[in-house]
Amino acid sequence: MKQVRCAIYTRKSSDEGLEQSFNSLDAQREACGAYILSQASEGWTALPDIYDDGGLSGGTLERPALKRLLAEVAAGRVDIIVVYKVDRLTRSLFDFAKLVETFDAAGTSFVSVTQSFNTTTSMGRLTLNMLLSFAQFEREVTAERIRDKIAASKARGMWMGGTPPLGYAPNDRTLTIVDEHATLIRHLFARYLALGSVRLLQEELAGQGITVPARVSIAGKPLGGGSFTRGQLYGILKNVIYRGQIGHKDKVYPGLHPAIIDEETFSATQAMLADHLQGHRGRVNATETSLLAGKIVDDRGEPLIATHACKGKVRHRYYVSRALHHGGSDTGLRVPARELESLVTERLATLLADPLRLATAMSLTVTPHLLNALPARCTTLSVELGERRPSLVASVVTRVEVGAGEIGVTVHLPALAAALGVEQPVAGPDTIVLACAARLTRSGRTLRLVHDNGVLTRAVADKSLVRLVAQARRWWQVLRVGEIAVAELARREGVTASYATRVLRLAFLSPAVTEAILAGRQRAGVTGGSLTVEGAISPDWKAQATALLAAS
Known part of the structure; x- marks a missing residue:
């Protein structure tokens, strides 16, 4: 017999009672073991x-034991997954569809010992979807109750957990003052x-070593x-909070803390x-704004500040290490702002280009209505990102870390x-970090951002x-x-014959290389x-394409 x-597989939503010698997980495992024994x-x-x-x-699906189990399934070492109830495996219809696809690919099935259905029939699949719909509904109702409880508690001035602000320490459902830190505040x-x-x-604090x-x-x-x-x-x-109040969304309530x-x-x-904010907005309207100001750090966590330099009527913007900008050091980063902003915007657009993957990353509850609406909303948001709306980028991106080998973009x-x-x-998670495969190439004291395939992140001719290419083609038309000979042409143009010969070779670049140079994609x-x-x-x-064009 084969x-x-x-x-x-067992799961429990809360950790209440898990310290007991025989807990809910043990009960689930015992019931599943007895069912397997009955099928000996x-x-x-x-x-x-x-x-x-x-x-x-x-x-x-971000559960350690489930990930280990899925790895065993993918390796072909599991034939049947046994659960006490289907909702132990997942409470999300969207996640369930992904799990079924994974199981089918590996030839693995699953059994619920307390729910009888046959997924090979349409009625069995309907029954299963109904069970999961109720499980998902229960999870959403629980989440609503939690949100309502938090809102009601904050309206009464209670502290509802999390990291307390500097100057306070948590004390049950309120905050107490930490005298040493309060003095600093x-x-x-x-x-x-x-x-x-x-x-x-900020400069005064840094100068005083505070x-x-x-x-x-x-x-x-560890914090701070x-x-x-x-x-x-x-x-x-x-x-x-420092005024003795508690904020919740756009409302403020009197707090219980001093x-x-x-x-x-x-x-x-x-x-x-x-x-000062009103004055800043007036200046933003007059000049191009730095979308990522206050959000960029290097790989050591040191912030980069937004600055600019004017050459004639052209304004060049940069993000520069503070020490380098203020003359305190000769080393640091000086990253062209437009290149970095283009890279971040393109990475966000890539995230929005795959709505289902985005929904998974955000732990969204995917309903049929959302499946139809989400792609259109993602497209609309991509268009707004392309228009470089400062408020949108500022609200979505909370941190950009510029490393030697890649750029990390933290999305709220x-x-x-x-x-x-x-x-x-x-x-659901609060943030995700998007990795941008780009390296930094130094040109003098300026760093240029370059993709792994060798092309600049911002295509500018x-x-x-x-x-020079146009001059080469013009000279070739004359020759x-x-x-007229090359030597006479060189004398007429005021250059050496050898230089004219080297420039003339640009007239014989391949069409692909010429187009790339005109578009700034070399x-x-x-x-x-x-x-x-x-x-x-x-x-x-x-050979020209290999040497002069970015790898595809």
Whole structure:
């Protein structure tokens, strides 16, 4: 008799009671084991490995034991997956469809020991979908209850968990003041009102060696320890908690915790921030804005600041390491702003180009209506990103880390969900990090962003190179008539004969290479100087494409 290898999978949404010697997971496993034993005459045998996910929601597939089980399925080492109920495997119709596809590809089936249905028939599949629909409905109702409870609790001024702001420590459903940190908070507000600028406040703190106090979160994660960033200072100065209030979405309620900043100081701070913001908006309308200002750091976490330089009437924008910008160091990053912004925008557009993959990353509940509407919403948002709307990019992208080998873009998923007009589950992730395969190529003190295939991230034609190609073709038109030699042409143009000969070779570039140069899509480092070096251009068009064009 053929042996049928059975794997038992168990799951419990909360970790309540898991510390008991015989818990819910044990009960599920025992019931599944008894069912497998009853099918011994069919060759069913339970595998010894245990696949338990305790305290994990069925609304996501990001579960350690489930991942191990799926790896075994893919390797062909499991014939049947046995669960106590179908909702132990998943509570999402969308995730269930993905699991069934994975099981079918590996020739694996699954059995629920308390629910009898046959998925080979249309009625069996209908029954299963109905069961999963109710499971998904139960999860959504639970999420709504949690949201309502949080809103009601905050309306009563309660602290509902999370990382407390600097200056406070959690105390049940309220906050208590940490005197040492509260003194620093009062100092920040006072100095901002005296200086009138967050930038000057940040520079003063850095000059005095004042850093963010080191703390440890409730989960044991270390916090603080580095220099204050402008974003952190803005967040502190705007936080209503310091006034003794609790904010929830667009509403503010009196809090149960004591205030650190008095009403007069806090109101004066908000008025000054508002005045400066209005002035900033006026300047933005006049010049091109830096979309990623305040969000860019290097691979050591040091921020890059937005700056610009004017050459004639042309304004060149950069993101520059603070120490390099202020003259405190000769090393650091100077990244062309337009190239980096184009790279980030294109990566976001790539994310939006696959709506189903995006829905999975955001843990969205995919309904038939959303399946029809999501692609159109993604397309609309891609168009808005192409228009480089500052408010949209600022709300979706929270951090850009520029490393030596790649660019990491952190996307705030609740903001992206709001931009798409969809509701993200409470248990869904807050952020994802998109990796951009690009490397940094130094040209003097400036870094250029180049894709792994060798092409620049921002296709901008090299005007001097385009002029050189045009000059080569113009010279060749003169020479091909046969009335003048190269030496005479060189004398007439005021160049040496050898230089004229090297330039003339550009007239014989392949059409593909010529089109790439006109569009700015040639390989990084291909310039007029590199192409006029002796022996730089092969007469073979295939060799030219290999040397001068980016890899496909």
